[in-house]
Amino acid sequence: MNYNCVLNFNLGTNLKLDQISNYVFCDRRLNDFDFEIKLLPNPYYDYPFLIIKDFLSQTICDDIIKSVKKEDDFIDAKIKKENYLNYTDKSIRKTKIYKLSDEYKNIYTKRFLECQKQIEEYFSLALTTSTKVQVLEYQEGSFYKAHSDDSNMIYKDEELIGFKNVAINRKITTVLFASSCDEEKKEYNTFSGGELVFNFLFDEKGDVIKYKPKAGEMIVFLSNPYFTHEVLEVKSGYRLSLVQWHDALIS
Template sequence: MIQISENIFLDKHIFELDIPTAFLPSPYKPLPFLVIKNFLKPHELPLFVDDIYHDDDAETAKVKSEVILGVVEAKVVKKYRDTKIYAISEYLNELYHTRFQEYQSQIEEYFNIAITLSTEIQALEYKKGGFYVQHADDSNAIIDENKNIIAYHPVAPERKMTTVLFATSYSDNPDNKHSFKGGELIFNFLKNKDGKTIEFKADAGDIIIFPSNPYFSHEVKEVEAGYRLTLVQWHNAILN
């Protein structure tokens, strides 16, 4: 394992790959990602859940796949991903952006970056059985005949940073609307000092920010019960 922050290590195999979009934050930080607690306040969270929970105007989330001439085509592949995408209302979109601007300087300072452009917010809904297999947000993995990752090919290199805001909470005893069981966010190549893979069990209102490159490949474990709702964005940035 390769130490990449005070408390986190990276799989040596992945670190040694030639990854065109590779970027790591300062190794002197406690973690190579940033978690901001209560990014959304308790009284604001139900607004987002209620906006999506009974909304049938959803798009089944797709998986990027590269096709001829370098064009990237998105396809629905249920064996890789089972979730739905919603757009949030104009009011909630403004609320989110206002809050993000309040924290933007903190995020930029932590990663030593300058955010330039951001995507539209995607509200990702995972109900019971929902999941998303291991993936990098900016690249596709290249696999050999033994199913080992031997390289990554960028398909969305403009994605430098990923933000995931949890509108519902992880709970061992979830209800049907405001919490969920299972659905852990797993960072496949990040380990603690004991070699255990890093997993994130969020409270509603938490936002986690991390680089979009393959070092931070991640997955969403299958939701066992309840309702997992996250707001996701990708950000282009100048890396200092």
């Protein structure tokens, strides 16, 4: 397995990449940055993230969507700052946060506990505490620009020069999708656009990793800067996801 390579892009530039799994490469700059947790999964996995395809059924996902659409109790999502102080900036993040009802919270928690061992074995750690589940609603025009879940990105003269950890208790991120990314269907439980993009991860062709979820799927990834990501603008439809962050003991 070759862990160092240079891929040629259609843009006419060379981006130096390191191979971090069988099919995924990472922008080499991140290895030069001094950020607190540089944990990566086993490099012999096919992918550095875990997708649990049947976390919840389509029926339960549809019921969650219908439940959220009945509610008018929401807040605008905020941007994290140091020491967990947050602020709203709709030029960076435009989405709404709802609470999960007790009924679906119990269903979610029971299923998560069933999957916990699989997650721990995949990332070689032991989960400890978790945040409350955030229900994130993205309607047409909603988005979330590139960010790391445990760190703020540091720029100088518009160039990324590093990361500063501001959420030390975030080791693992889980995102469950209640609606599907589908360019063809125009239904209450589908959306177009709104893909989850990992900004520093690339496939064998040099294309940035772009995930188009299906309802009921959960994607699990490390919260550190290697997995910096964004939600592209939703073009149409209804994107609903259940997000949680987890602390862990790292072996």
